Amino acid sequence: MSDLIGWFVDPAHFSGTGSIQQRLLEHILLSGASILVATVVGLPIGLYIGHTRRFANLAINIANIGRALPSYALVVMILPVSLTLSPEYGLDPIPTFVAMTLLAIPPILVGAYAGLRSVDADLVEAGRGMGLREGQILGNIELPLASPIIVGGFRTATLQVIATATIGAIVSGGGLGRFIVDGIHNQDYTTVVGGVILVASLAIGVDLVLALVQRRVTPRGLQLQQARRGQPPDVAMPIPTADPA
Amino acid sequence: MTISIDWGWLSTHVGAMGLRFIQHFQLVAIAVTLGFVISLVLAIWAYRQPRVYPPLTAITGLLYTIPSLAAFAILRPITGLTIVTALIPLTTYTLLILVRANVAGFNSVPAEVLEAADGMGYTRRQRLLRVELPLALPLMIAGIRLATVTTIGLATVASILGETFGGFGFFITEGLDRFFLTEIYLGAVLSIVMAFGADLLLVWIERLVTPWARTRAGTA
Numbered sequence: 134m135s136d137l138i139g140w141f142v143d144p145a146h147f148s149g150t151g152s153i154q155q156r157l158l159e160h161i162l163l164s165g166a167s168i169l170v171a172t173v174v175g176l177p178i179g180l181y182i183g184h185t186r187r188f189a190n191l192a193i194n195i196a197n198i199g200r201a202l203p204s205y206a207l208v209v210m211i212l213p214v215s216l217t218l219s220p221e222y223g224l225d226p227i228p229t230f231v232a233m234t235l236l237a238i239p240p241i242l243v244g245a246y247a248g249l250r251s252v253d254a255d256l257v258e259a260g261r262g263m264g265l266r267e268g269q270i271l272g273n274i275e276l277p278l279a280s281p282i283i284v285g286g287f288r289t290a291t292l293q294v295i296a297t298a299t300i301g302a303i304v305s306g307g308g309l310g311r312f313i314v315d316g317i318h319n320q321d322y323t324t325v326v327g328g329v330i331l332v333a334s335l336a337i338g339v340d341l342v343l344a345l346v347q348r349r350v351t352p353r354g355l356q357l358q359q360a361r362r363g364q365p366p367d368v369a370m371p372i373p374t375a376d377p378a
Numbered sequence: 379m380t381i382s383i384d385w386g387w388l389s390t391h392v393g394a395m396g397l398r399f400i401q402h403f404q405l406v407a408i409a410v411t412l413g414f415v416i417s418l419v420l421a422i423w424a425y426r427q428p429r430v431y432p433p434l435t436a437i438t439g440l441l442y443t444i445p446s447l448a449a450f451a452i453l454r455p456i457t458g459l460t461i462v463t464a465l466i467p468l469t470t471y472t473l474l475i476l477v478r479a480n481v482a483g484f485n486s487v488p489a490e491v492l493e494a495a496d497g498m499g500y501t502r503r504q505r506l507l508r509v510e511l512p513l514a515l516p517l518m519i520a521g522i523r524l525a526t527v528t529t530i531g532l533a534t535v536a537s538i539l540g541e542t543f544g545g546f547g548f549f550i551t552e553g554l555d556r557f558f559l560t561e562i563y564l565g566a567v568l569s570i571v572m573a574f575g576a577d578l579l580l581v582w583i584e585r586l587v588t589p590w591a592r593t594r595a596g597t598a
Contacts, residue, residue, distance in 0.1 A: 197577065200524060200527050200528065201527045201530075201531075201570065201573035201574050201577055202531070202570060202573070203530065203531030203532070203534050203566075203569050203570065203573065204531060205531070205534045205535050205547060205550060206531070206534060206550060206565065206566035206567075206569050206570055207566070209550050209553070209554060209562045209565075209566055210562070210563065210566045210567075212562070213559050213562075292442070292443055295445065296445035296446060296447075299445040299447045299448060300445070300446070300447050300535060302447075303447070303538060303551070303554065304554065310445075310447060313447055313448060313451045314447075314538075316451070317451055317454075317538060322455055325451045325452065326451075326452060328448070328451075329444075329448040329449075329451055329452045332444075332445050332448045333443065333444045333445070333448055336443040336444065336445060337440060337443050337444075340439075340443050
């Protein structure tokens with residue numbers, strides 16, 4: 134225990150390459166970048182599918198494929214390809230980054246789709262009857278009501294991404310996983326635990342922030358409804374279909 | 379570096395694949411079974427005492443946020459190089475998914491059906507076993523599907539603990555150490571195939587144990 138406190142206050146761990154703040158920054162930057170790319174790809178597709186109700190089965194199947202892809206396997210499968218294409222960045226950070234992005238797309242896409250699907254169809258009809266254009270229906274009715282579930286998709290994606298960035302350290306590269314993997318190799322338990330505490334704190338901290346965001350974006354009417362009917366639908370859950378594909 | 383597969387190596391390692399499959403299967407089967415039993419008890423509790431549900435999801439959610447690599451690493455000195463070290467994180471990860479799924483399953487039972495059961499004089503236990511559990515089954519199995527697929531992926535990470543763990547993940551980790559592409563791909567492909575296979579198998583089981591769902595979908 135005192136070793137551990139020593140590890141966290143040792144000035145040597147806060148300077149030079151491989152310092153705690155550098156690893157933390159690497160972890161956050163890589164996670165943020167892949168969430169950004171995944172959002173650019175996944176969010177419009179999810180919103181399109183949710184609004185038009187077209188290709189819904191495709192969305193569910195993509196989500197299921199995404200869930201079945203083990204992150205560790207994905208990182209190592211990308212590695213040889215990226216090494217061939219780019220000797221400079223092929224080992225680090227491309228494989229981890231690509232895997233993180235691929236794994237973040239399904240929850241974001243499904244969150245957007247499931248969010249829009251949860252909106253009462255009568256409300257959309259009413260909007261249409263009032264002469265709102267499709268863009269207005271999406272922006273003024275569907276998006277606000279769907280926002281808690283959409284943010285829920287981001288929570289799932291973020292957790293997935295932070296964990297995958299950690300696993301990426303097994304292959305190579307920076308991030309907080311470096312402490313864990315190197316610690317295991319050198320049988321340096323203090324470094325392992327230090328790394329674990331940092332990664333877990335980051336994951337839990339980011340999740341708490343997103344949980345607050347989720348609460349803030351929930352419209353008041355929806356909050357009242359949820360209070361009456363119980364929990365909102367959950368993105369982490371598979372979408373039940375009458376006839377599973 | 380070229381991507382080429384060493385087919386000769388693959389053909390001499392079929393036995394090892396079988397062994398790793400059994401290892402992988404064991405880890406996943408024990409973790410999901412344990413997780414399901416624990417979460418069923420917790421879900422029945424939360425179903426009868428709705429106040430319990432929010433803290434329950436908060437705690438299981440917190441456990442879920444700890445990256446698997448971190449969990450395996452921190453348990454190793456405590457529980458040693460035993461299967462317990464791999465099973466504890468794998469089991470706790472299933473709890474979030476399974477508790478939510480089981481509670482959702484119970485909540486999906488229509489109030490009229492419960493009233494009818496009460497009216498027919500069912501005791502609380504009879505109602506649970508004969509009415510609520512069967513009707514909650516589709517959502518419960520949906521949860522088991524997700525938990526199984528997730529656990530198959532996470533179990534590969536357990537291979538960093540050593541060669542007796544991680545099933546197919548062993549090929550990935552050993553392949554990385556030797557930088558032997560064929561072995562890396564073998565581990566990755568086998569774990570992905572296993573995840574898809576398990577998912578399909580569970581869909582089939584779901585149809586088998588809930589024949590009424592199919593009839594209803596057919597008439598609707």
